[in-house]
Amino acid sequence: MDFCCTPLFEGVVGREAADDMAATFAALGDPARLRIVSMLAAAPDGSACGCDLEGPLGLAQPTVSHHLKILREAGLIEGERRGRWVHYSIVPERLEDLRAALATSVSV
């Protein structure tokens, strides 16, 4: 009889968890947003305001604000208002979660 391979389980990642994790990975799945995270990580004090991102990114202010919102909703960064400016910084725990997720996919 025809037989391919052992039937698969649902995998280690459930349906709802997959939705949540995929949204987080998707947040990093854009060059502009990846560079924002990179720039925040490389910033001297670990944070930067939106106005300093437009130049290096070469994007208009609404576009940068849009990307920052997506990263914020993904929990990858957080913003703190200081006067006129909003300083954004990385949320290390969230990135660590992603690293852990990739590790479980690797190790078994």
Next chain:
Amino acid sequence: MDFCCTPLFEGVVGREAADDMAATFAALGDPARLRIVSMLAAAPDGSACGCDLEGPLGLAQPTVSHHLKILREAGLIEGERRGRWVHYSIVPERLEDLRAALATSVSV
């Protein structure tokens, strides 16, 4: 004079590198593809053929083939033909690369 924060560098990730890395993260930025990776990781022998993925995913065969292609082009999985079937398995090195990239964003 008005001053916000220290001017930013380009970040640790360059423009071309950002494009490449973003494409890889984007490959994981879809629930179906994330579950495929998860299922391959959870498979007893570490591999599975496409026909076994359609059922658990609840997607049509062309759609699964489409997602497998994207994961393959991202270097996250590889397929090996065994007779009628193609067995897909994870490329651990590629996932390790992503983990390393996230680590550099965290630590510095």
Next chain:
DNA sequence: GCCATGAATCGATGAACTTCGATACATTGA
């Protein structure tokens, strides 16, 4: 060679995303 079956490709459709100008909101300084 012919049929069965798994996999890949093609074409179409509808949704989601990126981008930006225009605009509104928030805060500071005068």
Next chain:
DNA sequence: TCAATGTATCGAAGTTCATCGATTCATGGC
């Protein structure tokens, strides 16, 4: 209170993406 400036939202245009039916390709068994 008013002007200036950084930020967020809105609306629109163009592109990309996910999905699937229909079709084609590839392999194995008869």
